[in-house]
Amino acid sequence: MPLTEYSPGRAFPGVVGRTFDVSEPAWPEPRRAAEGAPNVLFVILDDTGYGQLGCYGSPIETPNLDRLAGGGLRYANMHTTALCSPTRSCVLTGRNHHSNHLAAITEVSTGFPGYDGYIPFENGFLPEMLLQHGYSTYAVGKWHLTPADQVSAAGPYDRWPLGRGFERYYGFLGGDTHQYYPELVHDHHRVEPPRSPDEGYHLTEDLTDRAISFIADAKQVAPNKPFFLYFATGAMHAPHHVPREWADRYAGAFDDGWEAYRERVFARQQELGLVPAGAELSRHDPDVQRWADCTDEERRLYARMMEVFAGFLTHTDHHIGRLVDFLDDLGELDNTLIMVLSDNGASAEGGPSGSVNENKFFNFVPESLERNLAAIDELGGPKHFNHYPWGWTWAGNTPFRRWKRETYRGGISDPFIVHWPRGFAARGELRAQYAHAIDMVPTVLDALGLEPPDQIRGVTQSPLEGISFAYTFDDAAAPSRHVTQYFEMIGHRSIYHDGWRAVCPWPGPSFAETGREFGTPITAEALTELDATGWQLYHVAEDFAENHDVAAEHRDKLIELIAQWYVEAGKYHVLPVDGRGQQRIAEQRPSIAPPRTRYVFRPGTQEVAQDAAPRIVNRAHTITALVTIPDDGAEGVLVSQGGVDGGFTFYVHDGRLHYVYNYVADQEFHVVSDTTVPAGRHALSFEFEPTGEPRPLEGKGAPGIATLFVDGDPIGSGELPVTIPITMGLASGIAVGSDAGSPVTDAYRNPFPFTGVIDRVVYDLSGDGVVDHAAEIRIALARQ
Structure with a gap:
């Protein structure tokens, strides 16, 4: 006799008699996903530039990500916020980073609505939405979305992963961690790594093992139940940690320097169609020393730092491949909607000469070539917190100018791959439509045939601010639907509208050109002057890499875009503009x-x-x-x-x-x-x-x-x-x-x-x- 089921909240449809034999049972209907509902996998890389994946023209080997691109789509016009936590909040909520109160990372939060670091509960997370439709939800790896003072055993835990819709979590809650001695959290408690570095431990392998086990645990019991996995490696953020044999694969590969790297990558991007015909490579950055002007010792050190980074990326790709292979073995790969994104452009936190300890950057401590050279044979190992120099940052964002923390395209234009064989027919194609990290949640909901919820746990939800790009899956020629997008990061501002970009760089187009350092405060007087004279204008529909400032020729367009930036700023809680960087770390904040x-x-x-x-x-x-x-x-x-x-x-x-x-x-x-x-x-x-x-x-x-x-x-x-x-x-x-x-x-x-x-x-x-x-x-x- 078939079971009678009823939706929770409705009247009991069975019969309750005086005894069992004259009664008819009925059961609350379990929450089940639609038949054949796809799995969803987000792979979020850290600090990986537009020109660093193999399928985006890089000489660095990423065969598993290349495989996903070959079986799916690469986007040439995807954008992020220029910093990690703000982008990740966009990825998971479908709202802009200031709407999420994450103007920057939580460690530099300030007491203003767009800046305080408390993601509102009315901005629901994708796992909270998918739980309502019968999905298993897992987060593995970097989180960095909890207010910094709440990352302790005292909680509160409502902004930890399990408080925002994930049923299981394994990873680290901060912005970065040691890859051999990570600060690991399992659900709501700290745990120690299962092995020591001497026993071969590395975080990326551990995260991959855990992601596989989460999926396997559920699929062996309920193979029909789909999952959402948010897989966020610590790579490629500093410290650049990788076993030596992976770095040694690239011995000598970067001895000709960062200018040569850019030329090779740009030529390959042209062959692949990732840059439009007629596009130009951006200028030599004034803050980057020319490779020919480096001493022999500098070149030896800088080349090795890049070898370590490249080995780290290939090692990360290897473990992503393990996860993809596992899905294939399960028979789930074709019906898994995979999106791979970097959270911002390549990072300049290593400074002009690289570092064996990234913490020097946050403390304004200058580097020592002598000390860094002494560590050259240990780079990538557990003893150092190493990061490469600006030259490789600039090269990693080929063909664009600048880098992470800045809203030129080098900071905000990122590699983006979508793979879903059962969902669309295109294979190995490119897409040029404009997209932003806030578009990922709307796209997933659109692809799954779901509407955004009106409420989550009794909290009325705010509207999504992104736009689905599912229309691009099988239509390369479709016009972009995401027409306007503002940007602001630590005082660096820009706005895109219909093929044009206005940029107001702070502390300037480069440190060398302005004589100002990162983190220089912006006063009210300085902001007035910036708005009058500091904006640049680029017609990116024709000038892909922002080489030609046409502000003087199109003054009316520039004024229009500046005004539009302020409209968007008012809409999304972007003000006040704050150019301070590390100084915000010392800001007074409330605590539990x-x-x-x-x-x-x-x-x-x-x-x-x-x-x-x-x-x-x-x-x-x-x-x-x-x-x-x-x-x-x-x-x-x-x-x-x-x-x-x-x-x-x-x-x-x-x-x-x-x-x-x-x-x-x-x-x-x-x-x-x-x-x-x-x-x-x-x-x-x-x-x-x-x-x-x-x-x-x-x-x-x-x-x-x-x-x-x-x-x-x-x-x-x-x-x-x-x-x-x-x-x-x-x-x-x-x-x-x-x-x-x-x-x-x-x-x-x-x-x-x-x-x-x-x-x-x-x-x-x-x-x-x-x-x-x-x-x-x-x-x-x-x-x-």
Whole structure:
């Protein structure tokens, strides 16, 4: 006898009698997807430029992405926001980044509607929409969409992946992470990587394994249930980490430099039809040193940095291929709508000469060629947080000018691949219609025959702001339907309208031409001057790479587009224009807990992320561990904060107390106690007392004296002539009882767990001094 089912919320259609034999059952209808509904897979690459995939003209081997392009479509006119989190919010909501309150990354949020970092619940995520239609929903990899102060065990969790429609999650919540020592989160809790780097661990392989397992878990039980997988690798963001054999594949491949790379890629893009006939390669960027002017040592270092990046990309492509092959083995590939997108253009965060530690960029610390050369044989390995120089950034965005964080086409025009054999007939074709990241959600809904929901969990939804491009799937000649699109990123503005682009670069067309640095503030007076004289105009329908500024010849068109930019700015909460960069990191923000000067951390709890940790840079502080030392002694880390890219560690070794301060992997300062630590219960402390003022724009935090104490008695001290000025290590937070994640120092083998007993670790930022603090600790110990 067939089951009787009814929609939830409707009246029970069965019969309820006095007993079972005179009753007729009926069941609430399970939420099922439409028969044959396709799976949806978003693959989001990080910091990958228009000219870096093989199928977009690059010499870097990406055979698996090329395979998807060959079996589907490549888009030559896809756009993003010029930065990661803002683009990702567009990809998942179908709304503009300022509408999502993500003008930039959450770490630089400010207190204005388009900037505060809290994605409104009325801007529903695609997984929230697809859950209503019977889909399984998974997110794997980079998230970076939760307000930075909420990325901790204290939550709240409503803006974590599982709070925004994903049923399962495995990845990292921040903007980047160490590829060998990642800060991993599984659903709502921190987990450690399953293997060590010595055992062959790499994050991309781990993420791929997890994505495959999520799909397999559900498909073996309900093979008819479709899934939405958001697969966001940490690649190609710094650190550029890859096993050496992958980088060595490209030995010598880039010895002729970035200009030669651009020429080769542009010629190939012309052959492939990715650039229109008559298109010109953009100018040599004034901020990029000519390869011929580099010294032999510079060329050797820069070429190796690019070999590592290329190996990293090919390695990433290999693991994407594993995921694609798995779908093929399941028989699901043909009915999976796959979209592959980079979140912005290639990144310039490595600076003009590259870096072995990207955290130097965020702290305004200059690079040292000598130090970077010393690390050349270790690039790609776990010891460094490396990034290539601007020249490769510029080359990676061929044929366009500039890069990530700027709204010239180099920052916003990105490779985009769509593959769906069962959904459209086109194979290996190009599409030139204008599209933007906000168009992906509307396109998926259109392709699936679904309407955007009016409500999600009782919250009335805002209108989608993107436009479906499903009309392009089988019609290469269809006119573009996305006609107008504004851009703003850290004060850099532009707008596209019907074949024209107006651009107002900030701090200018290049740093060299204006003498201004990234992050220079824009005052009201400066904005007035910019609007009067700072806008450029390009007819991109004819000038693909923005080479010819025609503002003088078409003043009326320029004025029209400037006015249109302000219309869009008013519509989508773009104002106020804010050109500050790293300086926004120090902006005061609300937090879950009220401001305080005392923090207590317990052993065995989750590592505390940097943005949820007390801010100790440039201020006096005391950190005390309440411990019990066995009669035969103990050793190990009491507390650490940061990682290979910067931070500190406080530990016991050879019976003595040690404090190591890692200044952005540039210098290490080591303070050791004069005497050994006795057995028993003790308060082990270090105190930092500033002796000068910080100079953050010079890359220098406050200098000071670090003093070690046992129960309030000083047992050693040392000078810290310079400290980190803005942000501690990017890759690791506070860990009690070990050096979790990447090691702060190589003075020991991490995680170097403490072999005694830690009761608690107390951060005191009151500035009252260590003696009173130690007395307080002794009282606490006496009460145990």
